[in-house]
Amino acid sequence: MRTCLILDDYQRAALALADWDRLSDRVAVASIAEHIADRDALVERIAQAEILVVMRERTPLPASLLERLPRLKLLITSGMRNLAIDIAAARARGITVCGTESSPTPPTELTWALILGLARHLPGENRTLRTGGPWQSSVGTDLAGTTLGIVGLGKIGTRVAAVGRAFGMRVIAWSPNLTAERADAAGVEQATSKEALLEASDVVTIHLVLGDRTRGLLGEPELRRMRPNAYLVNTARAPIVDQAALRRALEENWIAGAGLDVFETEPLPADDPFRSMPNVLALPHLGYVTQGNYRTYFTQAVEDIEAWLAGRPIRQLS
Template identity: 80%
Template sequence: MQTCLILDDYQDAALGLADWARLSDRVAVSSMTDHVADQNTLVARIDQAEILVIMRERTPFPEALLKRLPRLKLLVTSGMRNLAIDVAAARARGVTVCGTESSPTPPTELTWALILGLARHLPLENRNLRDGGPWQSTVGTDLAGATLGLLGLGKIGTRVAGIGRAFGMRVIAWSPNLDDARAAAAGVERAETKEDLLEASDVVSIHLVLGDRTRGLLGDAELRRMRPSTILVNTSRAPIVDQAALVRALEEGRIAGAGLDVFETEPLPADSPFRRLPNVLALPHVGYVTRDNYRTFFTQAVEDIETYLAGSPIRLLG
């Protein structure tokens, strides 16, 4: 009997959203609902497992950790891309790495929750209502007629664009590889440069894949091109924006606010400025956390394990 551990099951949802009983005659499955950041403690918790199921980048698997897990044979991650796994090191150690599909719908919806929350000052107005504060203390920002700038026009960006048009917004987009034909097919205008997009947009939303060309794409110089009334939303990956530069821009009021669902260190440290800045609407990386998406993740994780045990693993990474 092999052992399978599901890591970082924060909501204690994994075992109820897939038919793990299909593995019961071959694999003993259990989940860990807490996050373990210390590597020594983590190794002590998971080193007896032959199979690990992980959720995106919640727990990184660099080579140093993989070397300490000699029993590990299969690593399953949600999504088909996970930069927190050293896939080459895993392969060199005989560890199979598989992924699952992920729907673009949940992060699209959450992007709009952040945009609307910032544009209409929902956290502050709700807090005032609950705490007996002022009855109406802010003036909201109209989206109709405003310009939505999208950095990235893939599956998620294209869906965000469609909703922006439904709100009556002008939608423009830029990415390193975006051409006029793709922009036109999505019903948006292509900005010539990212600087043009930043200068023209009332809302900037990031939907790019993190890589060498996009890491630090928005630094101090780029943030200074945005207007003091502009909202920045990042539901993609934190390092696309220079985090120190973003904090300075928010503290100095050079942009109106930021909606953030991703951070360089997660869970977000208690002393992070993003926890205290009044013009930040921050969420604990829940963009993909919906019942249907989780059901897909964990059902396909079961399939990955079954096909691995049968000798023909599917959805291989790398």
């Protein structure tokens, strides 16, 4: 009987959202709900597993950790991209790495939850209502007639743009590889430069893949180009924005606020300033966390295991 562990099952949802019984005669499956940050404690907990199912980048798996897991033979990640896994090191150790599909719809919806929450001051208004504070303490920002700047016009960015147009916003977009043809197909204006987009936008939302060219793409010079009444929303990856510069921008009110679903360290440390800044709407990386996405992830994880057991792995990462 092989052993499979599901890591970082925060909501204890994994076992309920797929038919793991299909594996019961060949694989013993268990989930771990708590995040284990300490490397030695993690190795002790998972060392006997031959199969690991991981959720996004919640638990990094660099070469130095993989070499301490000699029994590991199959590694499955949600999504078809995971920068926290050293795939080359896994391959060198004979570990098969597979992924699952992921829908762009949930992060699109969450992006708009953050934009609307910021524009209408929903966290603060809800807090004062619950605590008996002033009835109506803020004046919301209209979105109709304002400019939405999208940094990255891929599957998610294109869907975000469609909603922006439905709200009556002017929508502009920029990315290092954006072409006029793609912008036209999405029904948006192509900004002449990153700087032009930042200067023109009332809301800037990021939808790029993290890589060498996008890490630190928005630093202090870029944030200072934004309007003082503008909001920045990041549901992509935290290092695309220089985090020290962002904290300063929020503390010194270079911008009106930020909606953040991603952080350099997750779970976010208890003393991190982003937890308490009044102009930050922060969420614990919920962009992809929906029943539909989870059902896809874990159902396809079962399929990945079955295919691997049959000697015909599917959805392999390279």
